[in-house]
Amino acid sequence: xxxxxxxxxxxxxxxxxxxxxxxxxxxxxxxxxxxxxxxxxxxxxxxxxxxxxxxxxxxxxxxxxxxxxxxxxxxxxxxxxxxxxxxxxxxxxxxxxxxxxxxxxxxxxxxxxxxxxxxxxxxxxxxxxxxxxxxxxxxxxxxxxxxxxxxxxxxxxxxxxxxxxxxxxxxx
Amino acid sequence: xxxxxxxxxxxxxxxxxxxxxxxxxxxxxxxxxxxxxxxxxxxxxxxxxxxxxxxxxxxxxxxxxxxxxxxxxxxxxxxxxxxxxxxxxxxxxxxxxxxxxxxxxxxxxxxxxxxxxxxxxxxxxxxxxxxxxxxxxxxxxxxxxxxxxxxxxxxxxxxxxxxxxxxxxxxxxxxxxxxxxxxxxxxxxxxxxxxxxxxxxxxxxxxxxxxxxxxxxxxxxxxxxxxxxxxxxxxxxxxxxxxxxxxxxxxxxxxxxxxxxxxxxxxxxxxxxxxxxxxxxxxxxxxxxxxxxxxxxxxxxxxxxxxxxxxxxxxxxxxxxxxxxxxxxxxxxxxxxxxxxxxxxxxxxxxxxxxxxxxxxxxxxxxxxxxxxxxxxxxxxxxxxxxxxxxxxxxxxxxxxxxxxxxxxxxxxxxxxxxxxxx
Numbered sequence: 001x002x003x004x005x006x007x008x009x010x011x012x013x014x015x016x017x018x019x020x021x022x023x024x025x026x027x028x029x030x031x032x033x034x035x036x037x038x039x040x041x042x043x044x045x046x047x048x049x050x051x052x053x054x055x056x057x058x059x060x061x062x063x064x065x066x067x068x069x070x071x072x073x074x075x076x077x078x079x080x081x082x083x084x085x086x087x088x089x090x091x092x093x094x095x096x097x098x099x100x101x102x103x104x105x106x107x108x109x110x111x112x113x114x115x116x117x118x119x120x121x122x123x124x125x126x127x128x129x130x131x132x133x134x135x136x137x138x139x140x141x142x143x144x145x146x147x148x149x150x151x152x153x154x155x156x157x158x159x160x161x162x163x164x165x166x167x168x169x170x171x172x
Numbered sequence: 173x174x175x176x177x178x179x180x181x182x183x184x185x186x187x188x189x190x191x192x193x194x195x196x197x198x199x200x201x202x203x204x205x206x207x208x209x210x211x212x213x214x215x216x217x218x219x220x221x222x223x224x225x226x227x228x229x230x231x232x233x234x235x236x237x238x239x240x241x242x243x244x245x246x247x248x249x250x251x252x253x254x255x256x257x258x259x260x261x262x263x264x265x266x267x268x269x270x271x272x273x274x275x276x277x278x279x280x281x282x283x284x285x286x287x288x289x290x291x292x293x294x295x296x297x298x299x300x301x302x303x304x305x306x307x308x309x310x311x312x313x314x315x316x317x318x319x320x321x322x323x324x325x326x327x328x329x330x331x332x333x334x335x336x337x338x339x340x341x342x343x344x345x346x347x348x349x350x351x352x353x354x355x356x357x358x359x360x361x362x363x364x365x366x367x368x369x370x371x372x373x374x375x376x377x378x379x380x381x382x383x384x385x386x387x388x389x390x391x392x393x394x395x396x397x398x399x400x401x402x403x404x405x406x407x408x409x410x411x412x413x414x415x416x417x418x419x420x421x422x423x424x425x426x427x428x429x430x431x432x433x434x435x436x437x438x439x440x441x442x443x444x445x446x447x448x449x450x451x452x453x454x455x456x457x458x459x460x461x462x463x464x465x466x467x468x469x470x471x472x473x474x475x476x477x478x479x480x481x482x483x484x485x486x487x488x489x490x491x492x493x494x495x496x497x498x499x500x501x502x503x504x505x506x507x508x509x510x511x512x513x514x515x516x517x518x519x520x521x522x523x524x525x526x527x528x529x530x531x532x533x534x535x536x537x538x539x540x541x542x543x544x545x546x547x548x549x550x551x552x553x554x555x556x557x558x559x560x561x562x563x564x565x566x567x568x569x570x571x572x573x574x575x576x577x578x579x580x581x582x583x584x585x586x587x588x589x590x591x592x593x594x595x
Contacts, residue, residue, distance in 0.1 A: 014373045014447060016555075018555070018560055019557065019558070022537065022562075023252075023536040024536070024542075024562040026221070027221075027261060027262055027538045028261050030224060030225055042557075042564050061374055062374035062407065065407065066309065066555060068222075068309040068323040068324055069221065069222065069326075070222070070326040092323055092324060095324065096325035096327065096328075145208050155327075156229070156233070160233040160234075160334065161232075161233060161235070165210075165337065166210040166337055168199075
């Protein structure tokens with residue numbers, strides 16, 4: 001069971017991975033502890049310094065489009081953000097998030113505002129997202145399948161160290 | 173009778189799309205859209221921008237002494253940092269990739285050989301019906317040769333290197349029918365931008381696109397590569413063409429959306445800052461001053477692209493406008509050789525173009541020429557996100573090679589069809 005209590009950090013639609021962390025920054029280092037000071041700098045140079053551990057990124061549709069670069073997921077984690085909410089995700093960012101243990105939650109984000117207090121509980125029965133301001137609670141089904149197993153293991157490294165390979169559904 | 177009916181039922185194969193057929197073959201069972209399958213991967217392709225991180229994941233996944241499952245199915249291309257920039261880190265990334273490749277017996281395409289997904293096309297490594305995963309989102313390019321080719325991150329790349337496999341959800345398919353004859357002066361890039369605009373930035377998310385239709389046969393390989401490439405800007409997981417001897421969709425295969433594109437009435441297009449889907453007819457952008465023109469990348473650096481650009485430049489007198497920097501980056505060393513031999517690169521150089529080493533070049537701010545503050549760029553690339561080329565104050569417009577050449581002549585966005593022979 002994962003429980004996250006934090007502040008919503010509101011982003012718009014079509015936030016591409018270059019906006020999350022620029023390709024040009026990535027060529028200088030892959031150290032997330034350094035790169036995290038440039039998180040979302042193309043949109044707001046002051047964003048990174050305003051992030052607090054426990055913050056939750058909340059976006060509209062198509063979060064993580066563009067480049068498949070994995071630092072986009074690992075830099076978010078390094079900044080202390082453990083969950084990303086979006087109306088929809090681009091597929092490569094979605095996989096990268098799961099593979100690194102960053103919780104991607106596909107849900108209706110239209111009513112979530114910057115600074116809203118969010119309580120997220122993720123477990124085997126699904127994920128609940130409660131907005132403290134509106135009192136609204138949304139329940140999402142558990143991820144399931146191989147993606148769910150990878151997320152439950154804490155990421156792809158832990159999953160493959162345990163399983164040794166991708167285990168097809170229904171065949172163990 | 174009942175027995176016979178049951179047999180008929182058992183052996184009636186539901187019709188399949190190209191994506192379903194390829195992924196069925198790779199996972200060893202009949203699979204359809206929505207199924208989650210574990211597939212054998214034919215080619216695992218990393219770059220200097222993604223392989224260093226993948227090597228880290230690989231070592232943590234496999235532990236000490238871990239070996240690549242099948243080195244003959246893995247390759248790395250040093251294409252994003254070409255040449256190594258002034259920062260020491262990129263040289264270190266290259267050294268790390270070379271050392272890992274030597275240790276594991278994996279092939280490396282060296283600095284200057286070209287962009288990963290172009291090299292494997294040119295060298296005949298991509299074959300119809302293959303499953304290719306690349307840690308570069310533009311790996312979808314290889315769908316032009318009837319492969320299911322898709323982009324992944326570094327951890328998935330590492331898993332595929334270690335196990336030879338990857339899990340995939342079999343995608344639903346959208347069919348894009350190209351109808352009509354292509355008008356003169358309209359490039360594959362224009363058609364691709366028009367389709368991205370029709371679909372939107374996420375219109376093909378989690379989907380495979382299949383290109384079909386009477387017009388499809390009239391596209392050259394270079395053109396098909398451009399069309400497949402740009403479909404990832406609409407979110408596509410793969411963008412596959414039917415080719416002779418390859419995998420074809422069954423009649424009646426389930427498609428979730430049919431998009432008919434009448435190309436006979438299409439005009440040149442331009443994508444405005446800051447997204448590839450912000451597409452307008454070029455008439456709506458004509459006159460926008462530009463200070464940098466970039467001819468290159470996996471959507472504009474092939475031989476036919478640079479020949480198109482040269483033809484427009486020469487038709488218009490061959491003089492680059494004052495205050496415009498024209499940067500030319502061939503997609504690969506093979507292409508550079510062809511363009512050297514036919515005089516294209518020398519001609520561009522005589523006009524004053526800055527010609528850089530083959531590779532990704534200035535596309536994503538990782539090597540090559542970075543635009544200065546306030547410069548407006550017109551580029552043949554596939555992405556124009558703010559700061560994509562390394563400077564947030566340099567807005568980027570996207571267009572065809574011919575339109576880029578027309579802008580280099582006049583110093584402003586111009587319709588290439590209006591470039592007339594000078595006095």
